[in-house]
Amino acid sequence: MKILVVDDEKDVQVLFEQRFRKEIRNKEMEFAFAYSGEDALKYLNELHEAVLILSDINMPGMSGLELLRHIKEKHHEPPPVVMMITAYGDADNYNTAMKLGADDFLTKPLEFSLLKEKLKAIQ
Amino acid sequence: MNPRFQLIFDFIKKNSGLSEVERASLLQSIEEANKTLTQTLEELKVTQAQLIQSEKMASLGQLTAGIAHEIQNPLNFVNNFSEVSNELIDEMTEQLEKGNTEDAKAIANEVKMSLEKINFHGKRAGGIVKSMLQHSRTSTNKKEPTDINALADEYLRLAYHGMRAKDKSFNSAMKTDYDESIGLIKIISQDIGRVILNLITNAFYAVTEKNKLMLDGYEPTITVSTKRMNDKVEVRVKDNGTGISQKALDKIFQPFFTTKPTGQGTGLGLSLSYDIVTKGHGGELKVETKEGEYTEFSIILLV
Numbered sequence: 001m002k003i004l005v006v007d008d009e010k011d012v013q014v015l016f017e018q019r020f021r022k023e024i025r026n027k028e029m030e031f032a033f034a035y036s037g038e039d040a041l042k043y044l045n046e047l048h049e050a051v052l053i054l055s056d057i058n059m060p061g062m063s064g065l066e067l068l069r070h071i072k073e074k075h076h077e078p079p080p081v082v083m084m085i086t087a088y089g090d091a092d093n094y095n096t097a098m099k100l101g102a103d104d105f106l107t108k109p110l111e112f113s114l115l116k117e118k119l120k121a122i123q
Numbered sequence: 124m125n126p127r128f129q130l131i132f133d134f135i136k137k138n139s140g141l142s143e144v145e146r147a148s149l150l151q152s153i154e155e156a157n158k159t160l161t162q163t164l165e166e167l168k169v170t171q172a173q174l175i176q177s178e179k180m181a182s183l184g185q186l187t188a189g190i191a192h193e194i195q196n197p198l199n200f201v202n203n204f205s206e207v208s209n210e211l212i213d214e215m216t217e218q219l220e221k222g223n224t225e226d227a228k229a230i231a232n233e234v235k236m237s238l239e240k241i242n243f244h245g246k247r248a249g250g251i252v253k254s255m256l257q258h259s260r261t262s263t264n265k266k267e268p269t270d271i272n273a274l275a276d277e278y279l280r281l282a283y284h285g286m287r288a289k290d291k292s293f294n295s296a297m298k299t300d301y302d303e304s305i306g307l308i309k310i311i312s313q314d315i316g317r318v319i320l321n322l323i324t325n326a327f328y329a330v331t332e333k334n335k336l337m338l339d340g341y342e343p344t345i346t347v348s349t350k351r352m353n354d355k356v357e358v359r360v361k362d363n364g365t366g367i368s369q370k371a372l373d374k375i376f377q378p379f380f381t382t383k384p385t386g387q388g389t390g391l392g393l394s395l396s397y398d399i400v401t402k403g404h405g406g407e408l409k410v411e412t413k414e415g416e417y418t419e420f421s422i423i424l425l426v
Contacts, residue, residue, distance in 0.1 A: 009196060009200075011200055011240060011244070014236070014240060015200065015203050015204065015207070015240075018204075018207045018211075018233070018237065019203070019207065058192075058284075058287055060283060060294070060295065060296055060297045061294070061295075061296035061297070061342075063294050087192055087195060087196070088192075088287075088288070088291070090291070092291050093291065108195070108199060109195075109198075109199040109202065109203070110199075110203075112203070
């Protein structure tokens with residue numbers, strides 16, 4: 001399963017690669033990373049590959065919510081599963097994310113064991 | 124006594140055709156007036172110091188949420204990478220027990236990398252706390268070697284998260300272009316930090332205001348750049364926001380001038396910034412703007 005992680009914190013890549021090292025080694029999961037909403041869209045437009053997208057909401061430039069809107073509006077069938085992640089777990093963000101078609105909503109700090117279960121359920 | 128008063132005082136004493144009594148009474152009232160003025164001046168100085176402090180605290184208040192967020196991020200990394208390290212050590216022990224030294228060594232390298240991440244993000248959080256404390260403290264007025272690029276970048280992020288926390292709908296692209304050849308320059312870092320913060324906060328305000336006009340294809344953008352030019356270093360903060368009208372432009376550096384609604388701005392930000400750059404550092408604070416299109420402030424410091 002190919003997963004695209006979108007976050008402006010670059011060390012998120014190292015962290016995911018460590019947290020999911022077994023899954024990556026066993027080729028159960030494959031990760032790609034984008035550091036902005038714009039980069040994520042570019043990646044998706046060029047490769048159309050990711051089954052699942054995990055996106056931070058608070059990013060400079062295109063926010064995670066805008067990215068979500070683009071993905072759900074324009075993308076191929078079936079659209080990828082999109083999970084939103086935010087440090088601000090407030091009702092506004094949650095409601096907007098749900099309205100735009102987010103499949104799940106997670107708050108920071110991420111519980112990796114929980115995330116792992118969720119990802120395996122989708123698999 | 125104030126020199127001008129002294130002059131009048133002496134003149135009356137020597138030259139006037141007034142009677143002794145009249146003269147004494149005049150001299151006394153002048154002395155009293157002088158005393159009152161001296162006292163008022165002292166009070167004004169105290170008030171000014173208090174205003175400067177409250178402006179500082181106001182800008183710190185705006186930042187609080189941003190600071191919390193900026194500390195939360197590195198702390199998450201610290202927690203995560205320490206958990207990862209723990210798991211890796213277990214795996215390494217397992218491999219060692221099996222006699223797989225090569226695998227164990229590979230894992231040891233990963234532990235090392237995790238630890239480096241913990242150290243990096245721990246320092247990052249520490250740096251943020253330090254700058255917050257510096258910002259609220261009274262200025263030491265001491266010039267110290269400072270990495271101006273790091274200073275600008277730190278305040279850019281803080282201001283961004285501060286704005287986000289206040290207004291969830293706020294968003295802006297941030298572009299940076301730092302001249303890596305600058306090295307360390309001698310400045311009063313907490314003062315210049317305040318100037319940079321003030322300029323960036325203003326820039327975010329300007330793009331937010333323009334964004335409210337719902338113009339087609341408008342992308343709010345802030346650009347922060349630094350450049351070394353011989354014996355000068357320039358820090359620029361540019362935004363593609365509302366710009367400044369010609370009428371307001373003449374007054375922006377005057378104390379208490381603000382275009383913000385009542386209660387939202389102290390009107391001291393730019394005037395204090397101007398003083399810090401010119402009086403405190405012998406530099407220049409320049410502005411270029413086009414109403415409705417952009418504003419660009421340049422801090423020019425001699426190094």
